[in-house]
Amino acid sequence: MVSHEAKHTISVLVENEFGVLTRVAGLFSGRGFNIESLSVAPTLDDSISRMTIVTSGDDRILEQITKQLNKLIDTIKVIDFTDSEYVERELALIKVQATEDTRAEILRIVDIFRGNVVDVTARSYTMEITGAPSKIQAVVDLLKPIGIQELVRSGPVVLGRGAKGGLSDKG
Amino acid sequence: MKRTGSQILLESLLLEGVDTVFGYPGGTVINIYNDLPDYPIKHILTRHEQAAVHAADGYARASGKVGVAIATSGPGATNTVTGIATAYMDSIPMVVITGQVPTPLIGNDAFQEADIVGMTRSITKHNYLVKDVKDLARIIKQAFYIARTGRPGPVLIDLPKDVQIASTKFVYPDSVELRGYKPTYSGNVRQVEKAAKMILAARRPVLYVGGGATASDAGKNLIEFAELIQAPVVTTLMGMAAFPTGHPLSLGMLGMHGTYYANMAVTNSDLLIAIGARFDDRVTGRIAAFAPKAKIIHIDIDPTSIKKNVRVDLPIVGELRDVIEKIGNKLRENEEQVEAFPELTAPWRSQVAAWRAQYPMSYKSSDSVIKPQYVIEKIRELTDESAIIATEVGQHQMWTAQFFNFSNPRTFLTSGGLGTMGFGLPAALGAQVACPDRQVIDISGDGSFQMNSQELATLVQFKLPVKIAILNNNFLGMVRQWQELFFDHRYSQTPLELPIDFVKLAEAYGATGLRASRPDEVEGVIRKALETPGPVLMEFKIDREENVMPMVPAGAAIDEMVLAS
Ligand SMILES: Cc1ncc(C[n+]2csc(CCOP(=O)(O)OP(=O)(O)O)c2C)c(N)n1
Ligand SMILES: [Mg+2]
Numbered sequence: 001m002v003s004h005e006a007k008h009t010i011s012v013l014v015e016n017e018f019g020v021l022t023r024v025a026g027l028f029s030g031r032g033f034n035i036e037s038l039s040v041a042p043t044l045d046d047s048i049s050r051m052t053i054v055t056s057g058d059d060r061i062l063e064q065i066t067k068q069l070n071k072l073i074d075t076i077k078v079i080d081f082t083d084s085e086y087v088e089r090e091l092a093l094i095k096v097q098a099t100e101d102t103r104a105e106i107l108r109i110v111d112i113f114r115g116n117v118v119d120v121t122a123r124s125y126t127m128e129i130t131g132a133p134s135k136i137q138a139v140v141d142l143l144k145p146i147g148i149q150e151l152v153r154s155g156p157v158v159l160g161r162g163a164k165g166g167l168s169d170k171g
Numbered sequence: 172m173k174r175t176g177s178q179i180l181l182e183s184l185l186l187e188g189v190d191t192v193f194g195y196p197g198g199t200v201i202n203i204y205n206d207l208p209d210y211p212i213k214h215i216l217t218r219h220e221q222a223a224v225h226a227a228d229g230y231a232r233a234s235g236k237v238g239v240a241i242a243t244s245g246p247g248a249t250n251t252v253t254g255i256a257t258a259y260m261d262s263i264p265m266v267v268i269t270g271q272v273p274t275p276l277i278g279n280d281a282f283q284e285a286d287i288v289g290m291t292r293s294i295t296k297h298n299y300l301v302k303d304v305k306d307l308a309r310i311i312k313q314a315f316y317i318a319r320t321g322r323p324g325p326v327l328i329d330l331p332k333d334v335q336i337a338s339t340k341f342v343y344p345d346s347v348e349l350r351g352y353k354p355t356y357s358g359n360v361r362q363v364e365k366a367a368k369m370i371l372a373a374r375r376p377v378l379y380v381g382g383g384a385t386a387s388d389a390g391k392n393l394i395e396f397a398e399l400i401q402a403p404v405v406t407t408l409m410g411m412a413a414f415p416t417g418h419p420l421s422l423g424m425l426g427m428h429g430t431y432y433a434n435m436a437v438t439n440s441d442l443l444i445a446i447g448a449r450f451d452d453r454v455t456g457r458i459a460a461f462a463p464k465a466k467i468i469h470i471d472i473d474p475t476s477i478k479k480n481v482r483v484d485l486p487i488v489g490e491l492r493d494v495i496e497k498i499g500n501k502l503r504e505n506e507e508q509v510e511a512f513p514e515l516t517a518p519w520r521s522q523v524a525a526w527r528a529q530y531p532m533s534y535k536s537s538d539s540v541i542k543p544q545y546v547i548e549k550i551r552e553l554t555d556e557s558a559i560i561a562t563e564v565g566q567h568q569m570w571t572a573q574f575f576n577f578s579n580p581r582t583f584l585t586s587g588g589l590g591t592m593g594f595g596l597p598a599a600l601g602a603q604v605a606c607p608d609r610q611v612i613d614i615s616g617d618g619s620f621q622m623n624s625q626e627l628a629t630l631v632q633f634k635l636p637v638k639i640a641i642l643n644n645n646f647l648g649m650v651r652q653w654q655e656l657f658f659d660h661r662y663s664q665t666p667l668e669l670p671i672d673f674v675k676l677a678e679a680y681g682a683t684g685l686r687a688s689r690p691d692e693v694e695g696v697i698r699k700a701l702e703t704p705g706p707v708l709m710e711f712k713i714d715r716e717e718n719v720m721p722m723v724p725a726g727a728a729i730d731e732m733v734l735a736s
Contacts, residue, residue: 015351018300023292030293060478067475073297073317076351 007036008062009088009158012051012069013077016042020074024051027072033057033065037155048076052157085161091154092136093118095126097147106146113139124149132156174341176304176334177202180268181210183311186343189239191215191230191604193223197243198283199270202335215604215633218625220247222597224254225623228263229598232584233559234605235388237264237318244270245283248329249290253591255325256294260588261409262386264323266314273333274302288329296324304337309344316347321354322473323386354472358489358497365485366444366468367501371512373442373466375519376402379425382409382587383447383471389491390580393446394418396495399502401513403523405433407448409587412577422523423532426454427723428569431530431732434723436523437462438730445469447491450480451588460728470494530721530734532573541690543567543642543713546697547574550612550640553697558610559584561599563619564592566648569719571614593622596639600626603635610638610701617643617667627680630706638700639708641673644715652718656733657725677708686710 014020021040028035036054043050055065062080069078081088096106103125110117110127113135119126129139133156140151174182180203184192191213196204207214217223220242227238238258242251248269258265272281288300297317299310307330314326370376378397384390390413397404397420404414405425416423422433437443443465448454455461458480466484469477470491477486487494502509534544547570550560560575561584562568568585577583584602586594599613620641630637651665674684683703687696693711700707721732 018302019288019292022289026292063478064475071473071475073349073352 005056005058006062006082007054007056008080008082009086009156010053010055010066010069011079011081011158012053012075013043014049014051014072015074015076016047016049017074020049021051023072023074024053024069027068028055031064031068033061037153039155039157052155054156079160081158081160086158087161088132088156088158089130090133090136090156092129092139093126093152094129094140094143094148095124095150096143097149098123098125102146106143109139109142115139172341173338175202175206175336175338176301176307176330177206177336179304179307179339179341180311180330180335181206181212182341183308183343184212184239185210187237187311187315189237192239192241193217193226193230193601194241195220195223195243195247197247197270199244199272199332200241200247200268200335202332203241203268203270213604215600215629217597217600217629219623220250221254221593222600222623222626222629224251224265224267225257225591225594225597226601226604227265227267228254228258228594229561229584229601230605231258231263231265231601232598233581233602235581236605237266237315238601239266239268241268242270243283244272244287245285247283248285248287251287252290252294253589255291255327257586257589257591257594258325259294259296261382261586262323263325264318265325266318267325267327269327269329270335271300271329271331274331275333277331287327291327294325295327296322298327298329300329301331301334304334304339307334308341312344313347313349316349317352321352322383355474355488356472356490356493358470358487358494360497362485362487363494363497363501366487366498369442369466369468369485370400370444370498370502371508374516375439375441376400376516377436377440377443377465378402378404379407379437379443379445379448380404380410380414381407381446381448382413383491384410384413385580387447387472387491388580389447389495390414392492392495392499396499399499399509401516401520402444403436403520405429405437407451407454407587408572408585410448411572412583413580415578416576417578422527424572426451426729427456428573428719428721429723429729430527430532430573431721431734432523432526434721434729434732435526437465438728439522440465443467445471446495447471449476452480455480456723456727456729456731460730537714538690540714541687541693541711543570543644543711543717544574545690546640546642546693546711546713547571547614549693549697550614551575553694553701554610554612556582558582558612559599559602559606561585561595561602561611561613563595563613563615563622564590564649565616565619566644566652566717566719567614567616567619567642569649570642573719592616592619595619596623596626596637599637599639600629600635603637604633611636612638612640615639615641616648617641617645617671617673618647620673621671624676627677627682627706627708631681635706636704637706639706640697641708641710642713643673643710644713644717645670646715649719651716655716655718656722673708673710677706682706682708684708684710686712688712
């Protein structure tokens with residue numbers, strides 16, 4: 001059986017209780033699992049939070065991650081989206097150095113990637129970009145030579161297409 | 172009717188069927204201790220919080236009930252950590268209640284504040300900080316439910332002092348609502364069918380039994396199942412007493428200090444059926460060479476145990492008794508086939524018998540110096556099968572596992588997963604509280620004994636007639652053995668040179684002390700100890716450099732055993 005390291009995006013529905021985030025984060029660090037990004041916020045039902053975790057590992061590790069997450073008493077549901085249809089979005093705020101020569105180029109890039117400029121100063125533009133992480137990476141790569149001053153990425157959040165991934169979904 | 176948090180706690184304990192708690196008072200639990208005399212709950216005052224938790228653990232291991240321990244905040248709480256970790260590693264049902272500084276002070280580095288919930292997150296099955304007295308009854312109900320169901324384990328409840336004082340209407344919930352916790356008890360029917368097929372196709376089957384068999388009280392079902400398919404049985408340290416060692420199908424313990432024939436059987440088997448065992452590295456040795464020819468069926472209530480360390484051909488999640496019974500029933504559906512099956516595996520059993528005859532468990536006896544194995548055999552001979560044996564950790568623990576020949580579940584209490592020195596004496600204490608009419612013996616090492624020797628006081632105060640057998644080699648023997656074999660005899664910090672007078676130590680606490688220095692004194696000392704009422708400490712001055720054999724060196728395959736040194 002060949003098993004490759006692969007990136008996985010996992011959605012975890014948890015009780016919105018004190019200490020849950022530490023339980024999940026502690027599980028990853030205590031067992032040596034990777035966390036590439038993690039985002040957490042309440043859902044429509046405010047007794048439940050949704051965590052989106054991007055992690056990586058081979059099949060055996062991913063199976064352990066899923067099982068260990070499920071084992072936490074506060075975990076209601078774990079969904080690994082990797083082999084299914086899902087929409088994925090990440091938000092990035094990027095502050096770019098702007099000079100007479102580069103302003104037009106920056107605006108063109110923002111435009112092409114359907115971003116918005118959200119703040120302007122004499123020497124910089126701050127823009128927001130949303131999209132799949134690969135799109136964000138493409139923007140970052142283009143802006144880097146021009147001069148990125150600061151960058152913040154939210155980490156991706158995902159939802160399954162159709163019925164996949166809801167509380168009622170048994171998958 | 173309004174009740175304070177402290178009263179709610181005690182009433183809830185009663186409703187959970189708790190009649191005994193082990194604990195140690197302090198500032199943040201003083202309200203609980205003030206209310207305690209009003210309730211029919213026996214409190215055993217240990218002399219250290221670690222011992223209170225080990226005692227609750229021993230109580231749980233011996234009785235199958237949930238053990239309960241109480242400690243104060245800060246140092247009291249941190250003293251429970253080793254005990255909790257020990258129980259967690261061995262899946263022991265337990266509820267630990269710690270006092271906490273008042274909620275307004277939490278986070279302020281208040282006097283005797285420690286974030287015990289944070290510290291125990293990774294060594295509890297679940298833990299709680301109670302912030303509102305209105306949540307208390309529900310939390311206690313959940314804690315006991317979580318501790319005793321599924322794969323059992325310790326649960327900690329951190330109870331701030333102001334929550335103990337605050338009052339509210341007391342209603343104990345009659346059910347538990349936990350949408351994130353639903354253990355799977357019933358084995359999947361299709362998996363069971365596959366298991367039956369795999370068994371019938373096997374010619375060299377072995378049952379590999381772990382602590383889960385004890386936790387689920389599956390002893391009887393196991394014997395029935397093993398006899399049905401006539402498969403040899405190997406057990407882990409934790410599974411030891413779940414299957415009688417004297418049974419003709421028993422090959423004893425496998426792994427690092429397992430029997431030659433157990434390890435050979437596993438290595439050569441074509442079907443390994445793991446039952447409530449978790450493929451610990453002390454069991455598997457070099458993982459790539461573990462059961463290399465076998466298909467593996469793994470039955471466990473905890474899905475995370477499956478495929479964690481080894482590849483598994485057929486996982487079955489469920490309660491062991493249920494799954495074993497279902498597989499048995501499935502097999503019996505085809506009576507002819509199941510009756511013919513043992514015949515097909517007869518050559519395998521003769522092969523196993525040949526290995527057993529080749530290297531049976533043995534040791535060199537002596538007339539001049541006490542051999543530790545001899546002491547173990549004598550204790551076994553002079554006690555009846557209901558005796559409960561606790562051990563510490565080290566060579567004496569392994570000799571006990573190898574030579575005691577346990578025959579009943581819940582009679583062997585040992586720290587398997589964490590390997591905690593200092594566990595045995597308080598665990599024996601707790602077991603004696605749970606089983607006042609049975610003989611309870613702690614088989615100890617001179618090093619381990621000193622990690623909780625203060626519990627002699629508790630034994631004497633509560634008139635608990637635990638017998639202690641110290642196999643005194645004046646060494647941290649197990650570490651010395653490694654130094655001898657793998658570090659060229661360099662005994663760095665393992666000789667315990669100071670000759671402690673253990674007999675006098677026992678007497679100082681008001682217990683009886685006895686000593687044997689020659690082989691011909693051993694039997695007399697054991698007889699005397701068993702006849703003497705109250706706690707008795709026996710010191711056996713044993714062969715100082717005796718080794719535990721066979722031994723699989725670290726990193727070797729389990730069939731690459733050193734058989735004698
Ligand atoms: C709390 C703790 N500290 C250290 C160890 C490492 N250790 C394992 S066995 C052992 C020696 C135990 O000595 P003793 O109790 O005299 O038993 P013996 O091996 O001599 O029978 C040590 C130090 C341990 N298991 N537990
Ligand atoms: Mg010793």
